[in-house]
Amino acid sequence: MQSKLVSVQDATKTIQSGSKLTIGGNTIRRHPLALVREIIRQGIKDLTLYVWVAGIDVDMLVGAGCVRRVEAAYVGMGPLGLASNVRRAIQEGRIEYEDFSESSMLARLRAAGMGLPFLPTKVLMGTSLADHASHAKPIICPFTGEQLYAVSAAKADVAIMHGYYGDQYGNIQWPLLRDSDDIDTVIAKSADRVIVSVEQIINPQAVLTNSTMTYIPHNWVSAVVETPFGAHPGSCDGIYDPDMKHLEIYSEAAKSDLTFKKYLDEYVFGSAEEFDYLEKAAGLAQLLSLRVNR
Amino acid sequence: MTEYTLNELMAVNVAHQLRDNEMGFIGVGTGGRAFTMAVGLPIVAARLAQLTHAPNFTVQIGTIISPDLKKIPREFTQSTLTSWPTAARIRADDNLDMFVKGKVDVGFISGAQIDQYGNLNITAIGNYIKPKVRLVGCLALPEHQAFAQRTFIITDQNSRTFIEKVDFVTGVGWNVNGKTRKDLNLPGGGPTFVFTDLAIFDFNAEGHRMQVASIHPGVTPSEVQEKTGFPLEFPKNIPVTTVPTAEEIRLIHDEIDPENILLKY
Amino acid sequence: MLNSRILSLEEAAASIPDKSVITMGGFGVFLQPMAMVREMIRQGKKDISLLSVGEAYAGDLLIGGGCVKRIALSSFGFEAVTGRARNFCKAVEQGKVEVEDYSHFSMASRLMAGAMGLPFAAVNSLRGSDLLEKIVYEKKFEKMKSPFSGEEVILLPSANPEIAIIQAQRADSEGNIQVFGPTISIEQQAKASKRVIAIVEEIVPRSTIQSTPSATLLPSLFVDTLVVLPYSAHPMSSYGYYDYDLEHIYTYTNASKTPETWKKYLDEYVYGPSDHFDYLKRIGGLRKIMKLRADPLLGY
Numbered sequence: 001m002q003s004k005l006v007s008v009q010d011a012t013k014t015i016q017s018g019s020k021l022t023i024g025g026n027t028i029r030r031h032p033l034a035l036v037r038e039i040i041r042q043g044i045k046d047l048t049l050y051v052w053v054a055g056i057d058v059d060m061l062v063g064a065g066c067v068r069r070v071e072a073a074y075v076g077m078g079p080l081g082l083a084s085n086v087r088r089a090i091q092e093g094r095i096e097y098e099d100f101s102e103s104s105m106l107a108r109l110r111a112a113g114m115g116l117p118f119l120p121t122k123v124l125m126g127t128s129l130a131d132h133a134s135h136a137k138p139i140i141c142p143f144t145g146e147q148l149y150a151v152s153a154a155k156a157d158v159a160i161m162h163g164y165y166g167d168q169y170g171n172i173q174w175p176l177l178r179d180s181d182d183i184d185t186v187i188a189k190s191a192d193r194v195i196v197s198v199e200q201i202i203n204p205q206a207v208l209t210n211s212t213m214t215y216i217p218h219n220w221v222s223a224v225v226e227t228p229f230g231a232h233p234g235s236c237d238g239i240y241d242p243d244m245k246h247l248e249i250y251s252e253a254a255k256s257d258l259t260f261k262k263y264l265d266e267y268v269f270g271s272a273e274e275f276d277y278l279e280k281a282a283g284l285a286q287l288l289s290l291r292v293n294r
Numbered sequence: 295m296t297e298y299t300l301n302e303l304m305a306v307n308v309a310h311q312l313r314d315n316e317m318g319f320i321g322v323g324t325g326g327r328a329f330t331m332a333v334g335l336p337i338v339a340a341r342l343a344q345l346t347h348a349p350n351f352t353v354q355i356g357t358i359i360s361p362d363l364k365k366i367p368r369e370f371t372q373s374t375l376t377s378w379p380t381a382a383r384i385r386a387d388d389n390l391d392m393f394v395k396g397k398v399d400v401g402f403i404s405g406a407q408i409d410q411y412g413n414l415n416i417t418a419i420g421n422y423i424k425p426k427v428r429l430v431g432c433l434a435l436p437e438h439q440a441f442a443q444r445t446f447i448i449t450d451q452n453s454r455t456f457i458e459k460v461d462f463v464t465g466v467g468w469n470v471n472g473k474t475r476k477d478l479n480l481p482g483g484g485p486t487f488v489f490t491d492l493a494i495f496d497f498n499a500e501g502h503r504m505q506v507a508s509i510h511p512g513v514t515p516s517e518v519q520e521k522t523g524f525p526l527e528f529p530k531n532i533p534v535t536t537v538p539t540a541e542e543i544r545l546i547h548d549e550i551d552p553e554n555i556l557l558k559y
Numbered sequence: 560m561l562n563s564r565i566l567s568l569e570e571a572a573a574s575i576p577d578k579s580v581i582t583m584g585g586f587g588v589f590l591q592p593m594a595m596v597r598e599m600i601r602q603g604k605k606d607i608s609l610l611s612v613g614e615a616y617a618g619d620l621l622i623g624g625g626c627v628k629r630i631a632l633s634s635f636g637f638e639a640v641t642g643r644a645r646n647f648c649k650a651v652e653q654g655k656v657e658v659e660d661y662s663h664f665s666m667a668s669r670l671m672a673g674a675m676g677l678p679f680a681a682v683n684s685l686r687g688s689d690l691l692e693k694i695v696y697e698k699k700f701e702k703m704k705s706p707f708s709g710e711e712v713i714l715l716p717s718a719n720p721e722i723a724i725i726q727a728q729r730a731d732s733e734g735n736i737q738v739f740g741p742t743i744s745i746e747q748q749a750k751a752s753k754r755v756i757a758i759v760e761e762i763v764p765r766s767t768i769q770s771t772p773s774a775t776l777l778p779s780l781f782v783d784t785l786v787v788l789p790y791s792a793h794p795m796s797s798y799g800y801y802d803y804d805l806e807h808i809y810t811y812t813n814a815s816k817t818p819e820t821w822k823k824y825l826d827e828y829v830y831g832p833s834d835h836f837d838y839l840k841r842i843g844g845l846r847k848i849m850k851l852r853a854d855p856l857l858g859y
Contacts, residue, residue, distance in 0.1 A: 076430035079325035101436035206856035
């Protein structure tokens with residue numbers, strides 16, 4: 001195994017403007033926001049996002065003007081409601097957007113992971129989603145003759161995701177107690193390259209003796225970076241809760257272009273690196289108070 | 295006479311419709327009134343069913359399968375959900391496969407718009423391409439409506455939400471543009487009941503149009519019609535919604551939701 | 560112990576009177592109540608007597624802060640890391656503190672006897688050494704023939720500190736204290752003392768304690784005051800939570816070489832910080848804290 005441990009800056013540099021990107025996590029949970037903030041700092045533009053149940057990750061990228069197109073089953077802020085930047089961008093026609101349901105978006109990402117051009121699904125029958133989706137076409141099953149939709153593979157150039165623990169080789173591990181409400185393994189398989197940020201780089205020996213906890217093996221991974229509190233202000237379940245204080249600041253700021261620009265200037269562009277961001281956005285005492293009891 | 299709140303009235307009536315050995319699916323991740331309708335109320339109903347007529351009724355909350363409803367978290371944060379004692383936590387992709395295979399008996403759902411056939415919209419209001427109000431997307435509402443054996447719609451009622459035709463069909467009810475569920479090859483059982491703050495509705499056998507099943511105490515039929523954007527069918531003798539028993543209210547207050555978290559809003 | 564006994568660091572330190580006889584938990588480079596010592600120095604505690612086993616860093620810092628009058632100890636040294644504990648050694652050399660030497664075993668035996676409510680401990684060691692001959696300020700021992708075998712044993716007075724200051728990993732809100740990694744003589748120190756102040760990294764639910772009862776070193780009935788403060792053993796380690804901070808330990812030991820550099824150290828890291836989190840900021844902030852995190856499987 002070869003070390004894939006790099007800095008956030010170096011990992012992000014490999015993402016080209018115009019790329020197709022897929023992102024792990026769910027609503028305000030375990031998104032790779034340290035990587036997202038660095039994408040914004042580096043001015044990477046014209047991204048196409050293939051995401052599942054997305055949230056602050058997509059909202060931040062859209063609000064920063066990095067995104068051309070989104071294909072998703074959801075973009076929202078969980079208990080904080082709508083993702084205001086995305087909502088405005090759609091209502092004002094500034095981004096292209098294609099809606100899918102959870103299982104049909106999953107089918108598109110799975111098709112990519114399986115190397116297939118499409119997968120069939122029943123779920124879109126009769127919905128308005130099917131009328132508007134360019135990546136869903138009616139087909140007849142060649143065996144049973146029943147009507148289905150084919151949904152095309154959502155093949156991304158790069159997957160970015162945030163994990164709990166990983167070793168320098170890119171073996172990414174769950175903790176024993178976790179919330180499992182995401183499709184990170186599917187997302188990892190769907191892309192050509194996978195960049196994983198983790199809360200903590202651990203001793204490879206710990207991985208070898210505890211291998212059933214590995215959910216993304218090193219051979220799927222192109223780069224691994226260590227970003228403590230890398231999902232902040234979202235949560236990393238089992239390690240820390242969402243920072244509701246900062247999420248409310250975020251949600252308020254996201255309500256207009258002007259206030260969100262100020263937010264980005266203050267917290268993203270105003271922080272040379274992630275530790276500076278964390279000090280500014282939360283501070284040591286607040287961050288330590290977010291940690292989940294063991 | 296037993297005192298009860300509107301939320302308790304709705305929860306008790308949802309509970310009455312749950313059957314032993316079924317599994318209900320409850321979503322996660324909303325706040326305020328939406329939390330009560332999508333999460334709090336179904337949990338209360340499920341636990342009440344367990345404690346009364348359906349001891350083996352279980353729920354799935356997100357990817358958490360059969361959590362111990364004796365130990366409902368006192369607050370719904372990421373860490374309390376993560377540490378809630380439960381039979382299994384499966385991956386979300388496996389979870390959706392279960393859905394598609396029809397393993398969900400009762401889907402608890404809600405919507406921003408609902409029409410006379412139980413079609414639901416949670417995606418966009420107005421023109422889809424240039425929407426007046428863009429909402430969150432679709433989540434698993436299409437899966438609920440397509441694959442669950444029965445769906446229960448729980449929502450507040452007014453003439454803006456109860457409309458002739460939804461702007462966008464996110465989840466399919468009984469009929470879309472003249473096409474039935476059968477025409478559309480949808481295997482699930484479709485919407486069975488609509489529980490609102492005014493009344494309970496079901497769908498007639500012939501055309502699968504929404505009809506009044508019962509009206510809550512103190513509500514008039516004209517009030518119900520006024521807050522509905524399409525003509526409703528009323529039965530000749532309109533039943534009054536069953537009110538909670540003293541024991542049901544005691545169970546909710548003392549055992550299920552003593553700190554009034556689930557039915558707060 | 561009740562919930563109402565959870566105090567802030569400042570409140571808990573304020574409850575320690577001048578001239579108290581105290582013992583502090585920990586050994587080597589782990590589990591010493593460093594944040595509490597820093598607060599005691601800030602509050603200007605005077606004439607403290609220490610009954611110590613090997614809590615060298617906590618002891619050396621408290622001495623360097625001018626709080627200590629007398630020490631009975633088994634050893635204060637920084638062992639493999641940086642050698643002598645200079646504040647301690649200098650204070651003894653300059654006659655600023657009274658010192659009484661014991662061995663690890665004999666000191667632990669005194670505390671064990673104290674914990675058992677006995678008036679003395681009987682040991683077979685120390686015989687013939689100057690530990691028994693060179694006595695500074697207290698009656699240290701008595702010889703006695705065993706009434707059973709007739710052999711001679713050394714009797715040491717049991718130790719009953721007024722206050723034990725214990726650094727541990729976690730507790731529930733009732734004060735059931737769990738310690739992971741080496742527990743050294745923490746249990747005896749606490750049980751021998753009239754009052755116990757415990758500082759933990761975090762409060763966990765009762766159910767967590769109940770599911771791991773064997774890790775509970777001190778049940779709540781032994782605990783009077785609980786302080787909850789993350790990274791409060793820094794620069795010492797807390798097994799399963801964080802490693803010791805070697806970089807800062809060098810800063811510390813280098814600073815303790817001259818009175819000038821030591822004064823600067825105290826100003827920067829003890830008197831200067833507005834609170835514990837400000838201290839953590841000064842020792843390197845989040846970057847350092849994250850670097851010190853324990854490997855979840857290895858525990859350090």
